[in-house]
Every structure is written in C-alpha cells, then in structure tokens.
Amino acid sequence: MSTPTLFWFRRDLRIADQPALAAAAAEGPVVGVFVIDPALWGPAGANRRAFLVRSLEALDRSMHGSLVVVDGPPAKALAELADSCGAGTVHATEDFGPYGRQRDDEVRSVLARRGVDLRLVDSPYAVPPGSITTGSGTPYKVFTPFFRSWKAHGWADPLPEIPVEWLELDGPWALPDQPPVAVQLPPAGEAGAWAAAERFLDTGVDGYAASRDLPGIEGTSRLSPYLKWGVLHPRQLLDHLDDSPGAEAFRSELCWREFYAQVLYDRPDSARHAYVSRMAAMELDEGEEADRRFEAWANGRTGYPIVDAGMRQLVAEGWMHNRVRMIVASFLVKDLHIDWTRGARFFMDHLVDGDLASNSHGWQWVAGTGTDASPYFRIFNPVSQSKKFDGEGRYLRRWIPEIAHLPDRSIHAPWTERTGAPAGYPPPVVDHDVERRESLDRYERIRRDWA
Numbered sequence: 121m122s123t124p125t126l127f128w129f130r131r132d133l134r135i136a137d138q139p140a141l142a143a144a145a146a147e148g149p150v151v152g153v154f155v156i157d158p159a160l161w162g163p164a165g166a167n168r169r170a171f172l173v174r175s176l177e178a179l180d181r182s183m184h185g186s187l188v189v190v191d192g193p194p195a196k197a198l199a200e201l202a203d204s205c206g207a208g209t210v211h212a213t214e215d216f217g218p219y220g221r222q223r224d225d226e227v228r229s230v231l232a233r234r235g236v237d238l239r240l241v242d243s244p245y246a247v248p249p250g251s252i253t254t255g256s257g258t259p260y261k262v263f264t265p266f267f268r269s270w271k272a273h274g275w276a277d278p279l280p281e282i283p284v285e286w287l288e289l290d291g292p293w294a295l296p297d298q299p300p301v302a303v304q305l306p307p308a309g310e311a312g313a314w315a316a317a318e319r320f321l322d323t324g325v326d327g328y329a330a331s332r333d334l335p336g337i338e339g340t341s342r343l344s345p346y347l348k349w350g351v352l353h354p355r356q357l358l359d360h361l362d363d364s365p366g367a368e369a370f371r372s373e374l375c376w377r378e379f380y381a382q383v384l385y386d387r388p389d390s391a392r393h394a395y396v397s398r399m400a401a402m403e404l405d406e407g408e409e410a411d412r413r414f415e416a417w418a419n420g421r422t423g424y425p426i427v428d429a430g431m432r433q434l435v436a437e438g439w440m441h442n443r444v445r446m447i448v449a450s451f452l453v454k455d456l457h458i459d460w461t462r463g464a465r466f467f468m469d470h471l472v473d474g475d476l477a478s479n480s481h482g483w484q485w486v487a488g489t490g491t492d493a494s495p496y497f498r499i500f501n502p503v504s505q506s507k508k509f510d511g512e513g514r515y516l517r518r519w520i521p522e523i524a525h526l527p528d529r530s531i532h533a534p535w536t537e538r539t540g541a542p543a544g545y546p547p548p549v550v551d552h553d554v555e556r557r558e559s560l561d562r563y564e565r566i567r568r569d570w571a
C-alpha cells in the first residue's frame with residue numbers, strides 16, 4: 121500500500137474547492153485529521169465551539185466517517201499520528217493569523233525532526249495576505265486602494281471536484297461534546313452553507329447595496345460563520361458575482377475581510393493593541409461605575425433601543441447585524457469611554473463568526489484607533505442612526521418587547537414619551553450629547569500632546 125499523507129483541517133472545513141486537499145490527494149491515500157487545540161478551543165465561546173463541532177460532524181459525514189479527531193498541542197498530536205500511520209507529509213491550508221503562524225513554525229520543526237514534511241498551500245482568502253502591496257512596496261493601510269489592487273490581482277477559479285481516497289484509521293476518535301447553547305445555530309456543513317449562499321445569490325444580492333444597512337430585514341447573506349470556518353471559500357462566492365451594483369457591494373464586503381486579514385498579518389500586535397499607537401493614550405473609564413455601565417451595555421439595558429436591540433441579538437443569535445455592530449461599538453467606546461478591547465472580548469465570547477482580524481479591526485475602525493479609521497470625532501448618534509436605518513422600528517420591536525407598543529415617533533428614544541420610558545425599560549444610562557462632548561474633549565487633550 122502507498123504511504124498515506126495527513127490532511128490537517130483547520131479553518132477550511134470543506135471538501136469542495138480545496139487546493140491543499142487536492143495536493144494531499146495527489147500523493148496517495150489521505151488521513152483527514154482535526155486537532156482540538158486547547159489554545160484555541162478554550163478561548164472560543166460556547167456558540168463558536170458548538171458550531172465547530174457540528175461543522176466537524178458534517179465534514180466527517182462527507183468523508184464517509186473517516187475523520188480522525190485528536191486532542192492536544194498540535195505539534196505533539198500530529199507527530200504521534202504521523203508516527204502511528206507512517207505518514208511522510210502533512211498538508212494544510214496556510215494560516216496567516218498571529219497564533220497560527222507561530223504554531224505552524226513549531227509543528228514544522230517538530231515534524232521535520234521525524235522526517236515528516238509540513239506543506240502549506242492556499243489560504244482562507246481569495247488573495248493571501250501579503251500578496252499585494254502599494255506601489256512603494258509597503259502594506260496597504262487604506263481600504264479603497266487595497267480593494268482596487270485586490271480586484272486587479274484577481275484570484276483562482278474554484279477547483280473542479282477531485283477524488284480523494286480517504287483512509288480510515290482504527291479509533292476510537294471522538295468529537296468533543298457540543299457545549300449546550302441557547303442560540304439557534306445555522307445549519308452546519310457545506311450543504312447548509314450552499315443553501316444559504318444560493319438563497320442570497322438568487323434573491324438577496326441584487327438589492328444588497330441598499331438593503332445591507334437595514335437591520336430590520338434579511339438584507340445580508342448571513343454567510344459569516346461559514347466563511348470563518350472555511351465551510352465556504354470566498355473564491356466560491358466571488359465566482360458567482362457579476363458587475364451589478366449589488367454584486368460589487370458584496371465583493372467589497374468580502375474584500376474588507378481580506379483587508380483586515382492583511383492588516384493583522386502586517387501588524388500582529390494590532391489584535392489587542394491600538395494600531396495607531398498614539399491613540400493608546402486616550403483616557404478611559406474604569407472602576408465600579410464603568411463596570412456597571414459595561415453590564416448595562418452587555419445585557420442590552422442602556423436605555424438606547426438600537427444599542428440594546430443589537431446586544432440582545434448578539435446574545436440570542438450569536439450574530440449581530442453589521443450596522444448595529446458599529447453602533448454598539450461606538451456607544452461602548454465613545455459614550456461609555458470603555459476600552460474597545462473589552463467590547464471586542466465580549467463579542468468574541470458570543471459571535472459564531474468571531475474572527476480575530478475582522479473583530480479587532482472592526483472595533484478599531486469604530487474606536488478610531490485602527491487603520492483607515494473613521495475619524496475619532498465622527499461619533500455615531502444612537503438615535504439618529506436608529507431612525508435612519510430602522511425608521512419603522514422593525515428591528516427594535518423584534519428585540520425589545522418592552523417598547524414594542526411605542527409609536528415610530530418615540531420608539532428610537534422612549535424617554536421622550538410624555539410619561540417617560542415604559543415600565544420595565546431603563547432610562548438612558550448616559551446622556552449622549554454630554555458624553556459625545558466628553559469624548560471630543562478627551563481626544564483634544566491627547567491631540568494637544570502630539571503637537
């Protein structure tokens with residue numbers, strides 16, 4: 121029998137359009153393995169862990185039950201597995217995140233000592249991070265020119281289906297138990313992903329440019345959990361997009377994901393620290409009062425309906441609409457003066473699509489500490505945002521039953537009702553106008569120090 125090769129699944133939990141798997145299959149029989157890495161498993165919130173387990177179950181089914189699941193630090197786990205089945209190579213899709221790169225260096229050197237080769241092919245992106253630079257050879261820091269270069273660079277077509285000879289190893293191999301979760305997770309696996317993708321491509325993409333900002337309707341693709349785990353590759357979606365305005369808007373959103381991945385690749389420290397380091401001097405609130413306000417934010421009880429609706433959606437669904445992610449993030453940083461990293465951690469605890477690059481840089485964009493940031497002085501007004509993007513209060517009524525009976529005129533600011541906010545719904549935790557000025561004053565103080 122020919123020597124088997126290991127295929128190490130990571131953020132590419134699919135069979136279709138899998139260049140790294142195709143490279144493995146070209147060498148002979150393949151042992152497909154997923155490593156439950158304690159360094160990643162622990163910090164992932166229960167929602168993401170549950171979706172991962174379901175995605176692995178679906179993957180296992182499409183491999184006729186041959187998926188091997190091992191536990192422990194990847195270098196040790198893979199070395200033992202390669203020894204036990206006599207594999208001479210390990211194939212995987214390249215990881216460009218800070219932890220993944222460090223882990224892969226270690227895996228490569230541990231395997232090399234045993235004469236086993238780690239081969240990294242492809243990436244979770246249409247254009248791998250680091251592939252395109254500005255005319256002067258530096259990484260892009262601004263989205264629009266990056267988008268232009270990214271489109272000009274282009275990407276490979278999806279691969280045709282390839283036959284894989286899966287090798288079954290004697291187990292027992294057991295997936296970890298699914299953590300019990302209250303949220304209704306999206307259907308797992310490639311079939312579920314494609315059902316959602318086809319629905320969006322058939323009926324959603326045409327109106328996407330206008331509908332993507334309206335949280336009260338299903339105006340976006342909801343594909344983020346599948347892209348996060350590589351159940352779908354962006355290449356597969358890009359392949360279906362034409363030049364219509366809706367398709368171009370969708371292409372641009374897919375590109376934001378790639379832009380942030382390249383920013384994090386360039387500056388791994390920006391996962392947890394201000395990309396614009398001088399913004400780290402911003403005065404922040406800490407202590408009991410800040411904790412109380414953070415709790416109000418996290419529990420959807422700030423008294424600002426659009427903020428509360430978003431936070432309730434996050435906790436209930438493990439997902440939040442993009443426009444509302446921006447509004448709640450702005451509120452935490454600029455109305456409550458709380459460090460963006462605290463909000464980003466809370467998001468990562470709950471999001472099924474939680475992705476270090478998109479999350480940290482989504483937060484930094486709003487906080488004004490990131491690349492291509494909205495200027496610090498552009499502060500989201502939670503009432504006017506709510507009126508503009510959820511004028512009829514559909515989103516608010518879905519998530520905040522306490523105010524569902526209010527008329528459109530006051531639902532965005534219930535305290536303006538003659539009798540005040542309805543019973544059971546809190547008054548505003550802070551006054552937006554006051555805190556907006558406070559934020560601008562704080563910004564002015566650090567700007568004076570830069571001069």
Ligand SMILES: Cc1cc2nc3c(=O)[nH]c(=O)nc-3n(C[C@H](O)[C@H](O)[C@H](O)COP(=O)(O)OP(=O)(O)OC[C@H]3O[C@@H](n4cnc5c(N)ncnc54)[C@H](O)[C@@H]3O)c2cc1C
Pocket residue numbers: 332340341342343344345347348373374375376377378380440441442443445446449467471473474475476478479480482483486
């Ligand atoms: C504070 C904040 C935190 C965020 N955290 C995450 C995160 O952890 N994981 C995540 O996938 N996205 C994150 N986003 C981006 C965005 O909100 C989600 O990707 C989007 O809401 C997912 O829903 P969808 O699939 O219906 O999006 P669609 O509008 O259908 O977009 C299609 C795909 O494009 C990508 N995309 C869209 N918008 C963005 C964006 N602004 N930045 C990066 N990629 C984008 C996603 O992969 C998304 O699935 C964050 C945004 C903000 C403002």
